[in-house]
Amino acid sequence: MQSTRSEDGTGIVYEQTGDGQPLVLLHGGMAPRAYWDPVLPHLESYAAIVPQRPGFGTCLDHPAETSANGVLEREVAYVRRFVDDLEGxxxxxxxxxxxxxxxxxxxxAAVEAVVAYEPAVLPDGYREQANLADQMEALLENGERREAVKxxxxxxxxxxxxxxxxxWLAAWPVWPDCVELADEVLRMNRAVExxxxPVRLEVDVPVAVMTGTHGPDFLRQSARDVHDALPHSRLVEFDGLxxxxxxxxxxxxxxxxxAFLNS
Known part of the structure; x- marks a missing residue:
């Protein structure tokens, strides 16, 4: 593990493997940092960097949200500070x-490109009826952490x-860690909901938006919606994933x- 400290004093812990083009890996709201373990051996030509995200082992406070997307705004600011501290x-x-x-x-932030696998964005029709955060909150209030994440x-x-x-869950290596992260999963689902x-995402660099045919229909739709909102985007669909x-x-x-980065 390595660590850095941004200009505002925020301590950021991260792991880095390999040399080459810096590639910052950001896991989803369900998984711990170990989510990327199967991917890292395939990134030999990159300097793969996995930061410890807020709430996933860091000692950051999570004050009451100051706006509808306050949780997301704080995390974006955290990652931006980390990116700004990197060379290149x-x-x-x-x-x-x-x-x-x-x-x-x-x-x-100044980045070269973005690769986004099924961004956690809810299509309008789906978001209006989404209540996963409420369901999880009710289960957590009853002390049912495992059921909330399930x-x-x-x-x-x-x-x-x-x-x-x-x-299936019992055989999933990261399941115990996911249960421990129940509060963070709830926090992120609330932010997603x-x-x-926006009609247009102001991202000037190339973005590859990826999705799989076996994922939830609403996330496949969200991938298309995000692709349409980006000025420089490539949509890639993986059969069977x-x-x-x-x-x-x-x-x-x-x-x-x-292929995307070398095109």
Whole structure:
């Protein structure tokens, strides 16, 4: 583990492997930093950097939100400070909530490009009826942390159902860590439900928006909506991959990342 301290005194812990083009990896709201472990071996030609995000082991306070998107704004500012402290302009590679963060960071920070796998943006019709945050909050208030995170898995990772979900979760290496992150998952879902995609995202650099055919329909639609809102975007759809595409098929994802950055 390494650490840096931004100009405002914020301490940021991160891991870096390899040399080459800086590639900052931002995981989603469900997973711990270890989400990227299957991907890292395929990034030998990059300086892959995984920062410890707010709430995921950092000692940051989370004061009451000052605006509808306050939680997201604080995280974007945190990542922007980290990016500004790096040498050179990095590529941002985000998954889910990390993808939304990466795109928002790129509206102001100096980056070379963005790769966004299924950004956590809710289409208008879906957002109006979304209540996952409320469901999770009710379960957490009753002390049911495991059930709260399980509800997220059911609605986001496996919306079409899965045989013996409890057995699947028990075999999932990061499941215990995900349960520990229940409060952060709730916090991020609340931010996602409040976020409204602008007609145009002011991102001047190239963006590759990725999605999988086996993910939730609303996230596939959101990927298209984000693509349409970006001035310089490429939409890539992976046959057979779900919302966890980067961890499911890291070689395929990195091959597309390479092609995009070298085009």
């Amino acid at each position: 302009e990095p590529v941002l590679f985000g998954h889910s909530y990390g993808a939304l963060t990466a795109i928002e960071v790129a509206t102001e 509800r997220y898995v059911e609605l986001v990772l496996h919306p079409d159902g899965i045989d013996d979900l409890d057995a 409040r976020y409204r995609l 779900s919302h966890s595409g980067p961890a499911e098929a890291p070689a395929r994802i990195v091959a597309e990342l390479d």
